[in-house]
Amino acid sequence: MDRGALTISIDLELAWGIWDKPSNDYFGRCAELETHIVESLLSMFDRHGVTATWAFVGRLLDRAPSFPVKTDHGEKIWYAPHLIDSIREARTEQELGSHSFEHVYFGTIDRQAARADLDAARAVHARHGIEFRSFVFPRNQVAHVDLLGEVGLRVFRSVDVGWFMAAGRLGPAAGMAANLLDKMLAVPPSVVEARRRGGTVELPSSTLLLGRNGLRRLVRPSAVVVKHALGLRRRAQRGACSISGSIRRTSTTRRSANSACSSASWSSRRACGTRARSTLSR
Numbered sequence: 001m002d003r004g005a006l007t008i009s010i011d012l013e014l015a016w017g018i019w020d021k022p023s024n025d026y027f028g029r030c031a032e033l034e035t036h037i038v039e040s041l042l043s044m045f046d047r048h049g050v051t052a053t054w055a056f057v058g059r060l061l062d063r064a065p066s067f068p069v070k071t072d073h074g075e076k077i078w079y080a081p082h083l084i085d086s087i088r089e090a091r092t093e094q095e096l097g098s099h100s101f102e103h104v105y106f107g108t109i110d111r112q113a114a115r116a117d118l119d120a121a122r123a124v125h126a127r128h129g130i131e132f133r134s135f136v137f138p139r140n141q142v143a144h145v146d147l148l149g150e151v152g153l154r155v156f157r158s159v160d161v162g163w164f165m166a167a168g169r170l171g172p173a174a175g176m177a178a179n180l181l182d183k184m185l186a187v188p189p190s191v192v193e194a195r196r197r198g199g200t201v202e203l204p205s206s207t208l209l210l211g212r213n214g215l216r217r218l219v220r221p222s223a224v225v226v227k228h229a230l231g232l233r234r235r236a237q238r239g240a241c242s243i244s245g246s247i248r249r250t251s252t253t254r255r256s257a258n259s260a261c262s263s264a265s266w267s268s269r270r271a272c273g274t275r276a277r278s279t280l281s282r
Contacts, residue, residue, distance in 0.1 A: 008050065008052040008209075009055060009097070009136060011055055012054050012055065012099065013099055015078055016068075016078065019068040031073040035080075038083050045092050045094070046091045054095065055135065057102065058121040059102055062120075064102075096131070097133065097135060098122075098125065098136070099135075099136050099138060100121055102120075105138055106141050114143070114144040115150075118148070118153075119151060132153060133154045133155065134156070134157075136156065140158075145198065145202075148199075148200045154200055155200060155201040155203055156203070157205055158205065159205065162189065167179075182207075183207070183208075183219045183227075184223055188230035189231045190207075209224065
């Protein structure tokens with residue numbers, strides 16, 4: 001078999017992603033760059049025929065009565081229905097998933113608060129005619145998983161898989177250094193298996209597609225291409241499978257998938273409210 005399966009999932013959150021850790025620089029990049037990044041990614045996905053899953057914070061489609069942080073940028077970094085419209089209108093069909101309603105952290109809230117957020121996110125999807133099937137936990141804090149099936153969600157992305165995750169046990173600095181080193185090395189990302197967890201399917205993440213800001217500039221786009229080429233080759237050697245009706249996944253030639261991964265990393269080079277991860281599954 002000469003084809004591999006690749007999932008690209010994108011967290012679309014704008015300022016909601018750091019509502020608890022305000023940064024004027026980050027807010028400014030959201031205001032200046034977010035629309036351009038989303039449109040650039042959609043254009044690249046169209047060119048290569050790539051479908052991705054965009055997990056968005058529900059508040060981007062539901063104007064909040066007030067915002068967590070006052071900034072000079074008004075509502076555009078908190079409320080952005082035009083971005084969702086652009087994704088829905090893309091020539092190559094994209095999937096819209098949920099990244100919660102208000103980017104709350106499931107690892108720090110109780111079941112009642114988690115259920116309230118999920119219900120609010122489901123209501124936003126329903127009002128706008130958007131399927132409510134796929135979920136990405138804010139900050140990758142995987143918790144209250146049993147609630148996902150109760151609100152109709154069918155698949156969720158969980159934490160990254162790879163050798164570098166073990167380094168995180170030595171402390172945040174060691175974890176970040178190991179993660180950066182992993183992205184620079186010409187070794188394939190981990191190939192993961194989807195697994196049932198109650199009424200939902202868990203799909204771990206193989207790798208984070210880094211924005212090219214700060215030390216991350218040391219990771220060249222060519223390294224992203226090499227890593228994913230090796231990963232897709234490994235994936236193809238292990239044979240194909242499907243995840244029954246869960247994420248609408250990318251199944252592409254190596255060339256188009258690699259181009260999309262490199263483009264995703266390049267397009268978010270100045271990191272604002274868009275983050276991308278890839279998953280190689282078997």
